[in-house]
Each structure stands twice: as C-alpha cells, then as structure tokens.
Amino acid sequence: MRLRIGIVLSGNKPRQSLPYRPQEIGRTGQPHHELIRQRRYTMNIRSIAGIIMMAAIIWSPAAGAQGNADRGRQLGYTCLGCHGIEGYRNAYPSYRVPRLSGQNREYMQTALRAYRDGARPHPTMQAQAGSLTDADIDDLLAWLDTTATVQDQATAEQVASLDAAAVCVTCHGADGEGVAPKPPTLAGQHAEYLEHALHQYKNGTRSGNVMVAFAATLSDAEIKIISDFYADMDGLKTLEN
Numbered sequence: 001m002r003l004r005i006g007i008v009l010s011g012n013k014p015r016q017s018l019p020y021r022p023q024e025i026g027r028t029g030q031p032h033h034e035l036i037r038q039r040r041y042t043m044n045i046r047s048i049a050g051i052i053m054m055a056a057i058i059w060s061p062a063a064g065a066q067g068n069a070d071r072g073r074q075l076g077y078t079c080l081g082c083h084g085i086e087g088y089r090n091a092y093p094s095y096r097v098p099r100l101s102g103q104n105r106e107y108m109q110t111a112l113r114a115y116r117d118g119a120r121p122h123p124t125m126q127a128q129a130g131s132l133t134d135a136d137i138d139d140l141l142a143w144l145d146t147t148a149t150v151q152d153q154a155t156a157e158q159v160a161s162l163d164a165a166a167v168c169v170t171c172h173g174a175d176g177e178g179v180a181p182k183p184p185t186l187a188g189q190h191a192e193y194l195e196h197a198l199h200q201y202k203n204g205t206r207s208g209n210v211m212v213a214f215a216a217t218l219s220d221a222e223i224k225i226i227s228d229f230y231a232d233m234d235g236l237k238t239l240e241n
C-alpha cells in the first residue's frame with residue numbers, strides 16, 4: 001500500500017505513456033497478460049492518489065493576507081529566544097527546537113494557528129501563540145518570509161534503497177511541488193525534532209492532518225533513518241538574531 005501510493009504520486013513528472021495500446025504491445029515485447037496487469041495496477045494506484053489529494057485539498061488552510069514585516073520583526077523578538085539560538089533544546093521531552101529560517105509560510109501559518117487554537121500540543125508554543133490574532137500571525141509570517149525559502153530536494157532515486165521513504169518524497173521532495181496543503185520543508189531540520197514530530201503523528205498526539213496515516217506505517221527504526229536522511233540535506237537554518 002505504502003509503496004503503491006508512492007509510485008503514483010511521483011508520477012507528477014511527465015508520465016511515460018503506458019504500453020497498453022495495441023500498436024505498442026509488439027514493440028515493448030511484453031506478454032499481453034503482463035500489460036493488462038500493469039494497467040489495472042496503475043489505475044488502482046491512481047485512484048488511491050486521487051483520494052489522498054482530495055483529502056489534502058480539504059485540509060488546505062485559507063490563504064492569509066500579506067502582513068507587515070516590520071511589525072512582525074518586533075512581535076517576533078521573543079521567538080528568537082528559542083528559534084534564534086543554534087541548537088537550543090526543548091527541556092522535556094528533550095529535542096532541539098525546530099529551525100524556522102527557510103520554512104514555508106503556509107505551513108507556519110497552519111502551525112501557529114493550531115498552537116493558538118489548542119489543536120497542536122506544546123505548552124510553550126501554545127502560550128506563545130495564545131494571544132496572537134490572525135493579523136499578528138500574518139505580520140510574523142511576513143517577517144519570517146524575509147528569510148530564504150528552501151525546498152526538499154530528495155528524489156525517488158535517492159530513496160530507492162529506502163522503501164519507507166518512497167512515499168515521503170512524493171510530497172516532501174522535488175516532486176512535491178504544488179501539493180496542497182503545502183507540506184513543511186524537512187531538509188536541514190534537526191533530526192531529533194523530525195523524530196519527535198513523527199512519533200507524535202504516530203501516537204496520535206499531533207493529529208487532524210495527512211501525516212497521521214503516513215507515520216502509522218513507520219517503525220521506530222525507519223523513523224530514525226528517515227529523520228537522519230532529511231537532516232543531512234542542505235536546507236532550513238536557525239533564525240538569525
């Protein structure tokens with residue numbers, strides 16, 4: 001199941017035409033029953049992908065206003081106390097505070113609203129976001145947007161030997177351009193934080209989003225391998241003070 005979804009979603013690239021038109025059957029030299037099997041398989045995985053994409057669109061947050069970066073910088077002064085210190089740790093459980101420099105705006109808007117509304121757990125971030133209005137959040141995002149935007153560049157080739165990650169790169173990878181809601185960038189994020197987030201999706205403490213289904217399929221060992229894989233890539237940075 002996991003792999004099947006991966007195969008289709010990575011078909012965002014120009015899809016090679018399928019070898020089931022009669023005139024092509026002779027050329028590919030494959031037995032007829034084999035071609036029919038491929039065709040059924042492809043239709044099957046396409047419809048699964050369709051369901052996922054539909055679900056993803058339903059979850060997509062309302063587009064925000066542009067915001068005022070100067071006001072955001074002032075509001076964001078306190079954020080730097082944690083997100084602006086390289087390697088700063090969350091006390092309990094112990095993991096590194098996520099990097100935000102280069103993270104995409106749409107995802108950070110979802111995250112801040114979720115903390116504010118109590119849908120995403122974390123006492124400190126809930127307290128930080130608790131008093132923010134939508135306009136405050138847009139101002140903060142306008143400021144954060146002045147840091148470079150980066151993208152996950154992981155490709156299907158890179159994860160060829162890493163089955164568990166095949167489905168991930170279809171959204172969190174070069175092929176994930178245009179997926180809605182826009183997934184967070186993972187490249188360059190602290191491995192400890194990625195692990196923490198995946199365990200939260202898996203154990204249901206961070207729920208109500210597409211990741212719950214994907215994390216459920218991962219073993220602890222796979223979570224560790226995938227987290228290290230993304231953390232090793234160039235990408236997100238700690239905010240500059």
Ligand code: HEC
Nearest residue numbers: 076078079081082090097098108111112122124125128140
């Ligand atoms: C006391 C330290 C601290 C302060 C201050 C703080 N944060 Fe955080 N922030 C964290 C931690 C720890 C997390 C990860 C929480 C979790 O596990 O969900 C986090 C998560 C986030 C995330 C989600 C990142 C992701 O990849 O999912 C965003 C966005 C964010 N913070 C923005 C802000 C903004 C904006 C401010 C200032 C208004 C701020 N934070 C202030 C510690 C802090």
Ligand code: HEC
Nearest residue numbers: 110167168171181182183184194197198209210211214226
């Ligand atoms: C259908 C697209 C899609 C697929 C496939 C997908 N993700 Fe995600 N991922 C998302 C979205 C959307 C979010 C944001 C969810 C939220 O708001 O908490 C996310 C969030 C995450 C986060 C949290 C990052 C942060 O900053 O807090 C991690 C880690 C993650 N995904 C890893 C993975 C891994 C590993 C896989 C493969 C097993 C995977 N994802 C497959 C769309 C996807």
